Amino acid sequence: MTCPCFGNGYLVGIMLSVVIPTLNAEEHLQRSLPGLAAGAIAGSVGQLVIADGGSTDATLAVAEAAGADIVRAPRGRGSQLAEGARAARGDWLLFIHADTVLDAGWEPKVDAFIRNRDTNRQSAAAVFRFRLDDGGIKARLLERIVALRTWALALPYGDQCLLISRDFHDRIGGFRAIPIMEDVDIVRRIGRGKLHVIPHDAITSAERYERSGYLRRMGRNMVCICLWFGGVSPERIARIYQ
Numbered sequence: 001m002t003c004p005c006f007g008n009g010y011l012v013g014i015m016l017s018v019v020i021p022t023l024n025a026e027e028h029l030q031r032s033l034p035g036l037a038a039g040a041i042a043g044s045v046g047q048l049v050i051a052d053g054g055s056t057d058a059t060l061a062v063a064e065a066a067g068a069d070i071v072r073a074p075r076g077r078g079s080q081l082a083e084g085a086r087a088a089r090g091d092w093l094l095f096i097h098a099d100t101v102l103d104a105g106w107e108p109k110v111d112a113f114i115r116n117r118d119t120n121r122q123s124a125a126a127v128f129r130f131r132l133d134d135g136g137i138k139a140r141l142l143e144r145i146v147a148l149r150t151w152a153l154a155l156p157y158g159d160q161c162l163l164i165s166r167d168f169h170d171r172i173g174g175f176r177a178i179p180i181m182e183d184v185d186i187v188r189r190i191g192r193g194k195l196h197v198i199p200h201d202a203i204t205s206a207e208r209y210e211r212s213g214y215l216r217r218m219g220r221n222m223v224c225i226c227l228w229f230g231g232v233s234p235e236r237i238a239r240i241y242q
Contacts, residue, residue, distance in 0.1 A: 005037035005040045005041060005066055005067055006018075006036075006037070006040045006045060006046075006047060006048040006066060006067040006068060015046035015047065015089060015090040015091055015092070016044060016045050016046055016047075016090050016091075016092045016093075016094060016110070016114075017045075017046060017047040017048075017049060017088035017089060017090030017092070017093050017094070018036055018045055018047070018048050018049065018093075018094045018095075018096060019049045019051060019081060019084035019085060019087075019088055019093060019094070019095050019096070020032075020048070020049070020050055020051070020084070020095075020096050020097070020098050021051045021052075021053065021073075021077050021080035021081055021084060021097070021098065022050055022051065022052045022053065022055055022059050022063070022080075022098045023052070023053040023054065023055055023059075023075060023098075024055045024056060024057045024059060025055065025057075025059050025098035025099070026055075026057040026058045026059045026061075026062055028098040028099040028205065029059060029062045029063065029066075029098055030062060031101055032096070032098060032099070032100065032101045032102075033048075033062070033066050035101055035102050035103075035104065035106070036048065036096075036102070037066065039106070039107050042107060044107040044110065044111070045094075046089075046090055047069060047088060047089055047090055048063075048066060048067070048068040048069065049068065049069050049070075049071060049084045049087050049088050050063040050068045050069070050070045050071070050084075051071050051072075051073050051080040051081060051083050051084030051087070052070060052071070052072055052073070052080070053072075053073055053074065053075035053076065053079075053080050054072070054075050069087055071083050071084060071086075071087045074177070076177070076178075076179045076180075077097075077158065077180075077182055077183075078175055078176055078177045078178040078179065078180075078182035078185075078234075079177035081095055081174075081175040081182060082174060082175045082176065082177050085169065085174050085175060088166075090166060091165065091166050091167075092114055092163065092164070092165055092166065093162075093163070093164055093165075093166060093169055094110070094161060094162070094163050095158070095161060095162040095163075095164075095175075096161045096202075097158055097159050097161075097204065099159075099204060099205040099207070100159050100161060100202050100203065100204045100205075101133075101202075101203045101204075102128070102161070102200070102201075102202055102203075103131070103200060103201040103202070103203055105200070106128075106200050109198050109199065109200045110163060110198065113126055113163065113196070113198055117165070124164065124165045124168055124194070125162065125163065125164040125165070125168060125190045125194055125195050125196070126162075126163045126164075126195070126196040126197065126198045127150070127156040127160040127161060127162055127163070127187075127195065127196075127197055127198070127202075128160050128161050128197070128198050128200055128201060128202035129147065129160070129197065129198075129199065129200065129201050129202065130143055130146040130147065130150070130156070130157075130159060130160050130201075130202060130204065131143055131201040131202065131203045131204070132203070132204055132205075132206040132209070133203050133204070133205055133206055134206035134209070134210070138209075138214040139206055139209075139214075142209070142214060142218065145218075146160075150197060151197075154187065154191075154192035154195055155184065155187065155225075156183075156187060156195075156197075157183050157184070158182070158183035159202065159204040160202050161202045162183075162186070162187075163198070164190070168190075168194075172186070172189045172190060173189065174186070178234040178235075179234050179235055179238040180224065180234050180237050180238040180241055181224065181225075181228050181234050181237060182234075184225065184228060185234075220241065223240070224237050224240065224241055227240065
């Protein structure tokens, strides 16, 4: 990503802003930005916002080369996403983790979702299907568990991205500046009946699962979600998670 690609695109006449929280995400951005840049060139993406939490690698250089708007925020996805949303100018917002890549051909799916809901932006939000860049059986099992959780509990996580109208985002209060569980917090406020699944893959790096071990990381995530619904504060959950 060596040329400015973002800043002039529109999706069906409505600007779409992409917001990515980063922290030493140089390598991840080099993989994720080309697909978004293709969308910008095609007119799908009007703005890229990088909300950085204090990177010390070349993250900001990669972002600047791509033509992104850069905002600095206190470290933590909740606060970074909140700051990124404030800097976004689009009528529609697409929140993506730095280590997630939208599979090729995502633009028509987003286009269709926006077209179908442009007259009712007060209740419009969607996530993508979860996929890992790992060909092993553990990854396939986790993908099925996530699909089941999303269908049965309407509980996707942030690595499934979040597409939401600006109107709806602002009405429910957007992302809260909490140290963990910011994704669960916002989808619960969106509500089951207003959250849709776009039939397209968001491909997330399996690095964290490979490093920690699939079973251990899945177990830790399950403990955190149980604590959240048990009323434990995000600050305490973050200490346990870390």
